[in-house]
Amino acid sequence: MSSTPLIQMQDVHKYYGAYHALRGITAEIAEGEFFSLLGPSGCGKTTLLRAIAGFEEISSGAILLNGADMAGVPPNRRPTNMVFQSYAIFPHLSVEQNVGFGLRRSALSVGEKTRAIGEALEMVGLGHLGGRAAHALSGGQRQRVALARALILKPKVLLLDEPLSALDRKMREDMQVELMKLQREVGITFVLVTHDQEEALVMSDRIAVMFEGEIAQLADPEVLYRRPATKRVADFIGVMNFLPATASGRSVEAAGLGVADLAADQMPAGPVTGACTVGLRPETLSILHDGEASKAREASAQIEEVVYYGDMTYYDVRLDGMDTTMRISMRNMVGRDVLDVGARTRVAWDPRAMVVFPD
Amino acid sequence: MKRSPLALFAGLYLIFLYAPIILLPLFAFNDGTIIAFPLRGFTLGWFADLANTPALHEATLNSLIIACSVAVLATCLGLFAARAVTRYKFPLKGGILGFIMLPLVLPEVIVAISLLVVLMLLLPDLPIETGFQIGEYVIVLSVTPDLVLEVSNFHRTVFSFALPLPIILGHTLLCLPFSIAILQGSFQGLDQSLEEAALDLGETRAGAFRLVILPLVTPGIIASLLICFIISLDEFIIAFFLSGNEPTLPVYLWGQLRFPARLPVVMALGTILVTLSIVLLIVADIFRRRGLRRTGQSETGGFL
Ligand SMILES: Nc1ncnc2c1ncn2[C@@H]1O[C@H](COP(=O)(O)OP(=O)(O)OP(=O)(O)O)[C@@H](O)[C@H]1O
Ligand SMILES: [Mg+2]
Numbered sequence: 001m002s003s004t005p006l007i008q009m010q011d012v013h014k015y016y017g018a019y020h021a022l023r024g025i026t027a028e029i030a031e032g033e034f035f036s037l038l039g040p041s042g043c044g045k046t047t048l049l050r051a052i053a054g055f056e057e058i059s060s061g062a063i064l065l066n067g068a069d070m071a072g073v074p075p076n077r078r079p080t081n082m083v084f085q086s087y088a089i090f091p092h093l094s095v096e097q098n099v100g101f102g103l104r105r106s107a108l109s110v111g112e113k114t115r116a117i118g119e120a121l122e123m124v125g126l127g128h129l130g131g132r133a134a135h136a137l138s139g140g141q142r143q144r145v146a147l148a149r150a151l152i153l154k155p156k157v158l159l160l161d162e163p164l165s166a167l168d169r170k171m172r173e174d175m176q177v178e179l180m181k182l183q184r185e186v187g188i189t190f191v192l193v194t195h196d197q198e199e200a201l202v203m204s205d206r207i208a209v210m211f212e213g214e215i216a217q218l219a220d221p222e223v224l225y226r227r228p229a230t231k232r233v234a235d236f237i238g239v240m241n242f243l244p245a246t247a248s249g250r251s252v253e254a255a256g257l258g259v260a261d262l263a264a265d266q267m268p269a270g271p272v273t274g275a276c277t278v279g280l281r282p283e284t285l286s287i288l289h290d291g292e293a294s295k296a297r298e299a300s301a302q303i304e305e306v307v308y309y310g311d312m313t314y315y316d317v318r319l320d321g322m323d324t325t326m327r328i329s330m331r332n333m334v335g336r337d338v339l340d341v342g343a344r345t346r347v348a349w350d351p352r353a354m355v356v357f358p359d
Numbered sequence: 360m361k362r363s364p365l366a367l368f369a370g371l372y373l374i375f376l377y378a379p380i381i382l383l384p385l386f387a388f389n390d391g392t393i394i395a396f397p398l399r400g401f402t403l404g405w406f407a408d409l410a411n412t413p414a415l416h417e418a419t420l421n422s423l424i425i426a427c428s429v430a431v432l433a434t435c436l437g438l439f440a441a442r443a444v445t446r447y448k449f450p451l452k453g454g455i456l457g458f459i460m461l462p463l464v465l466p467e468v469i470v471a472i473s474l475l476v477v478l479m480l481l482l483p484d485l486p487i488e489t490g491f492q493i494g495e496y497v498i499v500l501s502v503t504p505d506l507v508l509e510v511s512n513f514h515r516t517v518f519s520f521a522l523p524l525p526i527i528l529g530h531t532l533l534c535l536p537f538s539i540a541i542l543q544g545s546f547q548g549l550d551q552s553l554e555e556a557a558l559d560l561g562e563t564r565a566g567a568f569r570l571v572i573l574p575l576v577t578p579g580i581i582a583s584l585l586i587c588f589i590i591s592l593d594e595f596i597i598a599f600f601l602s603g604n605e606p607t608l609p610v611y612l613w614g615q616l617r618f619p620a621r622l623p624v625v626m627a628l629g630t631i632l633v634t635l636s637i638v639l640l641i642v643a644d645i646f647r648r649r650g651l652r653r654t655g656q657s658e659t660g661g662f663l
Contacts, residue, residue, distance in 0.1 A: 074560045088556035092574045102560035104570075153560065314620055 004067045006031040006156060009050065011062035014047055021047045022058070023213040029191065029206075031156075034183050036192045036200040038208035039234065045193040046085075048210075049159050052191065054078045066156060081150035082159040085166075087142045089149075090197040091132045096119070096130040100144055102153045112350060120148040138172050144187070147179075151186060160192045160346045164199065176202050182290050197237045201225065209233050225281075227265060231357045234279050241285070247279040247358070252356055253304075254278040256299060256319040261352035268358050277286040282329040284353030289336060295348035302345045313338050317347055362512060364377060387626040394622055405627035415628070418611035422592055425523055429530040429591040434583045436531070437538025444539075445546040455540075463536040471600040474529050478504060478601065505603075520661075524604065529597040545579030573620065578646060587645045589636065626641040 005028035014022035021044045029035045037045040046149035050056040052063060054075035065079060081102070090098050100117045108116065121127050122142035129137070137145065145162060150158055161180075164172045180203050184189045194200050200207045201221045201223075208218045217229040228234035231242060245254040250267060253259045257278070285305045288298060304325050313332055316325040328347065332338065339345060375612045390400035409415060434506060443449075444456055476647040481504065490499035496517065504525050549572065557567035598607040606614065612628065615621045 053559060055558075065627055073556070075565060076561045082556070082559045084552040084556055086550055086552050088550060088552040090556070100571075101557070105561050129507075149556075149560065156542075324425060 003029060005029055005031075006066060007019070007047075007191070007210075008062075008064040008067075009052075010062045012048070012063060013059045014044070014051060014056060015059045017302075020147055021089065021213050022051070022189065023106055023216055024061070025213075027208055027218055029157075029189060032187050033072065033203045034133070034190045034192070034203060035162060036194060036204040036207045037210060038194055038197060038200040038237075039205050041195060043210045044213040045195070045210055046161055047213075048355060049082075049161055049193050052157070053080050053082050053159050071132050073161065078154070079156035081155040081157075082160055083146045083163045085161040085163070087166075088148040089142050089145055091135040092131070093134055095126065095137070095145055098225075099130075099148045099152055108211070116152055120152040123151070123185075124148045135331060140175070143175065151182075151188070157189045157191060159273050160190060162193055162195070165194075165196070165322065173197070177221070179203060190280070192261060198208050201237070209236065211236075211331060226269055226353075227355055229268075229278070231277060234355070234357070237281050238357075239280045239327055239329075241282065242357075243278045243326075245276050247272045249273075249274045252276070254276060254354070256322045258297065259356065260297075262351060262354060262356065266352075266354055267356050270358065272356065272358050275359050277359060279355040279357060280326070280349060280353055282286065282300050282327045285328040285347055285349045287317070287328055287330055287339065292346075294346070297351065298346050298348040301345055301347045302338050303341055303345060306329045306341055308338060308340065315339065317345065318352070319347060343348075383626055383633060384630045386623060387625065387630040388500050392620050392623060394626075406631075407623045409627055409631075412438055412624070418475055418598075418606050418608045420570065421523065421605050422608035425526050426588045426591040428522060428527045429534055430584045431586040432527065432530045433534035433538045433587045434542075436535055436582060437542045440535075440539050441542035441546050442477075445543060445549075446551070452508045457523065459539060460536045462532050467533070467596045468534065470529065471597045473599065474525065474532075474598045478525055500586070517527060523602065526598050526599040526607065529601055530587075530591040530594055533594065533597065537586050537590065538583040541583045542576065542579050545576040578649075581646050583641060585639060 002182060005007060007027075007029040009025050009027045012022050012025040017241060034290060037048060039045050047056060049336045051058050052065075052070075054070065054073060054077075058071075070078060076219060090101065092252070093101070096117050099120050100113055101111045103116060106113070117130070120128065121130055124147050126141060126144050126148065129141065134142075143166070146163070154244070160179075164175050164343075174195075192200070192203065197354065201224075204221055206218065207219050207224055209216045209224065209231060216226060219227075219229075224233070228240070231240075234240040234242075243254045243257065245252050249268075250262050251259060253260055287303075288295065299319050301317040301319045303317050304317050307313075307314040311332060313330050315330065316330045317328055318325045324346075330336070385398065386394055387405055388403070390402040390404070391396045391398075438457060442503050444452065486501045486503040488499055488501040490497060492498070495512045497511050497513075499511075500508075501507045502508070502524065503521075506522040506524040508518075509516060509522045538569075553566050553571050553575070557571045558564065562570060593609055595608075595609040595613065597615070599610050602610055612625055615625050
């Protein structure tokens with residue numbers, strides 16, 4: 001693998017008139033990486049993706065592909081291909097013609113082109129549909145045609161703008177796995193835009209979480225989930241309980257949970273003293289059932305709300321002496337009954353799961 | 360089905376619309392100069408008369424040339440305008456579009472008179488000529504106000520062709536709103552990312568337009584050509600004001616009405632025109648449906 005990253009974004013800004021859509025994006029994407037841009041609607045994910053593809057000119061900063069500045073390079077001369085959110089399948093062409101569209105200008109012979117088209121269709125599991133009119137395809141099939149059409153050109157980078165958002169849940173989950181497999185097979189760098197945190201966590205090597213045109217955190221899925229950099233990131237990805245706390249050095253006292261000495265990676269980047277917030281994921285807390293051995297750190301509590309999900313149960317509990325509730329998720333297992341609202345129970349936690357945010 | 364008052368109304372309405380048109384062929388084949396019932400015998404004589412009227416042939420040719428030019432010109436301009444309006448944002452867009460669409464509601468007489476005034480103002484400066492020579496041939500292009508192209512060698516005129524420019528421009532003005540309205544519909548139905556996908560796959564802007572956009576708006580283009588052709592073909596007022604001594608078909612027909620004996624011939628001509636229009640519309644609709652089917656769009660009602 002070469003030492004220069006495949007994509008370099010250096011302080012990229014984009015204005016739409018007075019609206020500041022991208023506010024200083026700096027990031028690097030390595031060759032062969034599955035990279036995701038994750039963020040709420042309107043945060044600028046599509047804008048950034050389109051800037052990489054060449055559809056939007058950036059107002060300042062630089063985007064480098066393979067070390068070459070892309071300023072002024074039109075989309076048809078960039079080593080990128082895109083899968084559009086609407087798939088943009090050409091409705092007047094057949095599936096084969098769609099997939100082969102990018103080969104029109106290549107020097108390949110007719111036979112080679114036909115073979116390449118066949119291979120591309122085979123790769124996405126549509127080998128039997130080549131002659132079908134493109135408008136007579138289902139959503140999932142369109143998505144595959146769009147993929148084959150983009151991949152046939154063997155781009156350095158494949159850009160995908162919410163490619164799975166139009167599919168139903170089951171199909172989406174299947175396609176997530178398929179896309180990952182495909183990416184490993186072809187070894188092409190994927191940049192995926194999504195607003196679905198689960199999708200990003202499942203598929204990506206690294207994720208950039210964006211809010212309002214800025215990258216709030218760039219990390220691999222596990223770090224992002226376990227050690228979110230800000231409360232906002234923590235809240236956007238999964239669920240987190242926030243508790244008021246005070247810190248002095250690494251010694252943190254969270255309301256109701258006592259004092260704990262935390263590790264360096266649990267603390268925010270800057271030094272914190274005084275008021276701060278402690279975050280705890282619901283699955284890192286547990287409800288102790290009658291007869292279960294007591295833990296080092298536990299407190300008695302009352303159950304205020306129960307939400308049953310089949311495999312999981314979510315409880316909102318209130319620790320004695322506190323006026324806010326915490327959410328706890330428990331896996332439903334044989335011999336562990338779902339508790340009722342109002343029941344008294346004990347709650348255990350582990351300080352190693354805590355994350356501290358400055359106020 | 361139950362006979363409701365609405366069905367009755369619809370029936371009366373259809374009679375009101377089409378009964379006069381049915382009279383046309385009736386009298387065209389009637390062996391008598393007087394337009395009145397009862398009909399007399401069957402004859403094809405009036406059609407034969409048509410064939411022997413050179414002035415009519417000239418007027419027809421004139422009209423066809425005008426209608427074809429107008430259809431092409433208005434559709435090209437409409438194509439540009441519709442694309443600009445649907446694809447780009449620019450200041451005063453609404454205002455500009457409003458002005459282009461204005462002839463739709465402006466009384467045609469006003470348009471015709473204004474154009475005539477312009478023509479009068481320009482007339483003293485006419486003809487404007489430019490020419491050049493290739494070998495022994497002299498090629499002259501002049502605005503007289505007709506647009507005349509003349510090729511001659513030193514002895515005689517080899518080739519000469521005149522386009523009645525004032526009427527063509529007047530009709531284009533009239534047809535442009537229709538063309539834009541039709542084409543705007545075609546462009547609006549296009550997903551913008553189709554064009555971007557073509558660019559992304561290595562096509563140039565021109566290539567993307569030719570390979571993706573054009574095929575998808577072709578049904579609209581054909582419809583626009585057809586509508587403009589028909590509007591121009593039967594337009595009377597502008598043609599009347601602006602035609603010099605070369606009348607268009609409607610103007611010629613109007614002139615013939617002064618001679619009652621010629622009325623059945625006019626009827627025969629009308630019959631041909633009606634038949635032609637219907638055939639043309641059917642052909643256009645077949646094209647439109649084929650286009651829709653090809654792009655997988657659903658039927659949204661057509662001419663027929
Ligand atoms: N052509 C444009 N002109 C003006 N503003 C625009 C334009 N395109 C996008 N914006 C604005 O820029 C912001 C970011 O848009 P963008 O499409 O990148 O969001 P996104 O993160 O992809 O959102 P979504 O998840 O809804 O697709 C939005 O507030 C949007 O309104
Ligand atoms: Mg988007």
